Amino acid sequence: MKAARLTKFGAPQDSIHVVEEEVGPLAPGEALLEVLVTPINPSDIATIAGLYGVLPKLPGVPGNEGVGRVVQVEGEAPVQVGDLVFLPMGSGTWRTHMKAKAQRLLPVPPGKDLLQMSMLSVNPPTAELLLSEFGKPQRGEWVIQNTANSAVGRYLISLAKLEGIKTINVVRRKELEPELKALGADVVLEDGDGLAERVREATGGAKVMLGIDAVGGSATLRLGDAVSAGGTVVHYGSMSGKAATLSPAALIFRNVTLRGFWLVPWFNNTPRETQAALMARLAKLVGDGTLNVPVDATFPLENLQEALARAMEGGRQGKVLLTPVKR
Structure with a gap:
């Protein structure tokens, strides 16, 4: 797989690069996901610069939300291969593939715009x-x-x-x-x-x-x-x-x-059923167009530096999204 590896805090061109990584075997109850769409949020930019209130251990992979497709499941799980799911919040989503506990995965409603759905987990609940x-x-x-x-x-x-x-x-x-x-x-x-x-x-x-x-x-x-x-x-x-x-x-x-x-504390301390109900309500509003944010541009993961430069430009007309795996 490929991942955006953050090795130090500072200017993106000096601190973050796309590298090859091994996925490794799945543990029981884990799922392997293809990352289809994941946004670049202001908190991601602040994290790369070392200015966010809570910083990750380095080296690490930025990215806090998105949508993916299940490609493998180990053991009993509430998801199946082929399911579209929301990526767990704060799980390091700027990569082509990632592992996640299957119990944490919430389904993406069928037939919805995945670009809009990829932005559902952070800003709409906020x-x-x-x-x-x-x-x-x-x-x-x-x-x-x-x-x-x-x-x-x-x-x-x-x-x-x-x-x-x-x-x-x-x-x-x-x-x-x-x-x-x-x-x-x-x-x-x-x-x-x-x-x-x-x-x-x-x-x-x-x-x-x-x-x-x-x-x-x-x-x-x-x-x-x-x-x-x-x-x-x-x-x-x-x-x-x-x-x-x-x-x-x-x-x-x-x-x-x-x-x-x-x-983050709300997601950590709120029952999964309550989270799922909120996400389902918001997903419905996104799906019918009531909630909508313009998309400025999409970039493959290989063009991460270009994507970050665009995300940091003033006067953009929407969000910048990464599309690590083609849908």
Whole structure:
């Protein structure tokens, strides 16, 4: 098999290369999978650079999600050869073949777009749980998020629209407004000074009890100032590389709370049946087009460096995906 081997943290061209590896024999209860599609997520880029909050032991293989096909099973297992399955989260998916415990494998619904399904395990559950785990807004209530044009941001807009929740979507480029409005965004604002005042003007002074932050630094501070007294800001990413912070006015005088969220503990601590139910619901929404993220480009694993360069470019029009094995 071939795999993307990360040997040190730093610039991709110096730290990660495609190498040949042996798969090795299967243990009882294991399955061998062909990796069909696996995305490049911002957390993968941060991991390669050594900037992610939890770093793997080296050498290792990056990649946290995707879809694959079962090509071999050892012993009794809930999957069969030929089944399409979601790759276990965080299992090092940037490779042509991988082994996995068969009990961890969840089926991909038949007849679905595998490019969209390959992005199902990380960003859609993140968006769903950000909306539901921190005092879920009710129909007609408001939530504010930054990086609204990201994959999580787009999913969150669509999921909120389904529930009748109104969204304030903060972006760095105002020209994204028509695109996000077409998804169902209620308000789109450019980030920067005076954000809290502009939020109050756009919403008629409505309460905004939940803020969702993927940037950190001053961007978190601006969200905290825009959230109403007693509200919560949930920090799930740090694209700026800076610590999330709230202003003294928000923290002390308006009792705004800053929380953190990471998807991995939820998957580790949640029963498989609950995970399967969430994935099935989200897969249905992806399958019928309710949840959809544009794909910018696909690359074979051999073109990993080109794929990483594209994934790190600004102004992309969607996600970059790896296709290690032809479907």
